[in-house]
Amino acid sequence: MNETINTLMEHTSIRSFEDRPLSAEQIHTLIESAQAASTSSFIQAYSIIGITDQTKKEKLAELAGNQTYVAKNGHFFIFCADLYRHQVIAESKEIDLSESLESTEKFMVSVIDASLAAQNAVVAAESMGLGICYIGGIRNNLEEVGELLRVPKHVIPLFGLAVGYPSQSPEKKPRLPRNHIYHQEEYQQDLVTYKKQLSEYDAIISNYYAERTNGKRQDNWTDQMVNMLSNPKRMYMNDYVKRQGFTKR
Incomplete structure (x- = not known):
C-alpha cells in the first residue's frame, strides 16, 4: 500500500x-x-x-x-x-x-x-x-x-x-461492506443477500459504538438512518x- x-x-x-x-x-x-x-x-x-x-x-x-x-x-x-x-x-x-x-x-x-x-x-x-x-x-x-x-x-x-x-x-468508523457498495456489471437486487449485508453491518456498527463508549451506546446503522430520515x-x-x-x- x-x-x-x-x-x-x-x-x-x-x-x-x-x-x-x-x-x-x-x-x-x-x-x-x-x-x-x-x-x-x-x-x-x-x-x-x-x-x-x-x-x-x-x-x-x-x-x-x-x-x-x-x-x-x-x-x-x-x-x-x-x-x-x-x-x-x-x-x-x-x-x-x-x-x-x-x-x-x-x-x-x-x-x-x-x-x-x-x-x-x-x-x-x-x-x-x-x-x-x-x-x-x-x-x-x-x-x-x-x-x-x-x-x-x-x-x-x-x-x-x-x-x-x-x-x-x-x-476510524467502519464503512459499509465493499460487496454492498460495489456491484459487478449491474445493480444487484437479491433482497435476501441485501438485507443480510445490512444486518451484518448493523452488528459491526453496534459493536463499534459499544467499544467506543464502554457499552453506553449500542445503536446500529439502520436505526440511525430511520431516525434521521424520519425527520426531514x-x-x-x-x-x-x-x-x-x-x-x-
Missing part, C-alpha cells in the same frame, strides 16, 4: 483543532490542489470562500447548528456551486445562456465539480498532517449564510470544510436553489 492510499484509508473527521492558523503557503497549496481536480467539460463551476475573520466564523458556527469547530480551526473554507462567472460571460458577449445555466444538468455539474475540488483539498490536507471536517450544517440557514458571504445569484454555498492541526485522534431537514432547499437561478429547467 503506498502513502497516498494509506492516507485515504486512514481518514477520520476531526472536530477538535489546535489554536494554530494555517500558513498562507498551506492555504495556497490546498486551493491549488482543489483546482487540480477533474471538472466537467472544463466548466470549473465552483468557487471557494476562505474565512479567517473570527466574528464571521462564530456566526457561521451558530448558523451551522452551534458546531464549535466551525469557529475554532486553522482555516475555514466554504465550497460553492458557481455559475455566476458563466452568466457574466453570457452578458459580456450579449448572448442568452439561461436555458443551459438554469438546467438541472448544470446544477449537477456545479455540485459535482465543487465536491471533486473539495475532496482533492481534503486529500492534500491530510497528506500534510492536517485534519478536516466537512460541514453540511451551513445548509441549515442558507439565506443567512448567503447574505453573510454576499454571494450573487447563480452561486450556492454547498458545505464548509474546517481544516487545521488535530488535537484529537478518533477511531432543510425542506426549503428546492425553493432556495431555484431562487439562486438553478434547476429551473
